[in-house]
Amino acid sequence: MTDRFFMCAPRHFEVAYVINPWMEGNIAHGNNKKAMRQWNALARAIGKLARIECIPAEAGVPDMVFTANAGLVLENKVVLSRFRHAQRRLEEPYFEKWFAEQGFHVLTLPPDMPFEGAGDALLDRRLPLLWMGYGHRSDFSCAALLSEKLEIEVQTLKLVNSRFYHLDTCFCPLEGGYLMYHPAAFDAASQAQIAARIPAEYRIPVSAADAFEFACNAVNSGRNIFLNHASPALTNELQSRGFIVHQTPLSEFMKAGGAAKCLTLKLTEPRKLASQAAA
Numbered sequence: 639m640t641d642r643f644f645m646c647a648p649r650h651f652e653v654a655y656v657i658n659p660w661m662e663g664n665i666a667h668g669n670n671k672k673a674m675r676q677w678n679a680l681a682r683a684i685g686k687l688a689r690i691e692c693i694p695a696e697a698g699v700p701d702m703v704f705t706a707n708a709g710l711v712l713e714n715k716v717v718l719s720r721f722r723h724a725q726r727r728l729e730e731p732y733f734e735k736w737f738a739e740q741g742f743h744v745l746t747l748p749p750d751m752p753f754e755g756a757g758d759a760l761l762d763r764r765l766p767l768l769w770m771g772y773g774h775r776s777d778f779s780c781a782a783l784l785s786e787k788l789e790i791e792v793q794t795l796k797l798v799n800s801r802f803y804h805l806d807t808c809f810c811p812l813e814g815g816y817l818m819y820h821p822a823a824f825d826a827a828s829q830a831q832i833a834a835r836i837p838a839e840y841r842i843p844v845s846a847a848d849a850f851e852f853a854c855n856a857v858n859s860g861r862n863i864f865l866n867h868a869s870p871a872l873t874n875e876l877q878s879r880g881f882i883v884h885q886t887p888l889s890e891f892m893k894a895g896g897a898a899k900c901l902t903l904k905l906t907e908p909r910k911l912a913s914q915a916a917a
């Protein structure tokens with residue numbers, strides 16, 4: 639199956655407000671032309687192996703480029719995001735309309751329950767399991783509702799560093815059941831949960847230096863991994879597991895607190911079955 643990824647071109651992208659530490663000091667410090675070049679390079683690289691589907695960019699919602707936050711997709715269902723910050727709530731109707739037009743079954747959470755989609759909720763690539771980060775953006779109480787609506791087990795993980803405010807900034811399930819993650823971004827109990835669920839030989843711990851370069855914020859399609867930057871050590875580690883690492887600079891988007899994974903939403907998310915996990 640050819641993977642499909644949902645993206646939004648940075649036509650109106652800029653740092654216009656501060657809602658995470660990466661954005662501090664960056665208001666009006668962006669270069670939109672450079673952002674466009676970096677985004678095109680990412681889209682072109684992914685587009686060689688998968689299909690890219692774009693939503694038209696809207697003015698007044700500069701973070702709309704971060705389509706990972708549009709919602710959480712599983713099969714033909716999407717749970718729409720309810721952004722914590724007013725600035726991003728304006729994106730919700732555009733995403734809702736797009737998913738409905740594409741024929742997704744659109745599900746919503748109660749209005750007072752912040753949930754930031756695939757920024758904070760990531761499907762394991764081997765287990766029938768949804769990992770959900772909380773502590774900064776998505777509300778802990780979403781976990782039970784997501785589990786009920788999507789009929790899937792949810793493992794919550796507490797994020798403890800404000801630089802890693804979304805789960806996808808520090809945690810990336812990879813094909814084959816591997817997990818690339820930055821352990822220090824999680825509290826001790828969550829680190830223990832991860833270790834209990836993922837065997838040591840499938841865990842790929844990422845150093846602070848790599849994590850601060852958004853190495854965990856990676857797009858994975860089959861054996862291919864697209865990311866902003868990975869050190870030679872991390873690249874070797876991933877290659878030794880059979881992955882092909884594509885580095886594509888995304889510095890303009892890091893000024894807003896996002897990189898490769900945040901700029902995409904995988905639309906092809908078949909359900910993993912317990913029998914497949916055992917195989």
Ligand code: ARG
Pocket residue numbers: 657658661701704706707726756757758804806807894895896897899900
């Ligand atoms: N400026 C955006 C925000 O703070 C960046 C979102 C990055 N997206 C992500 N999935 N981590 O909401």
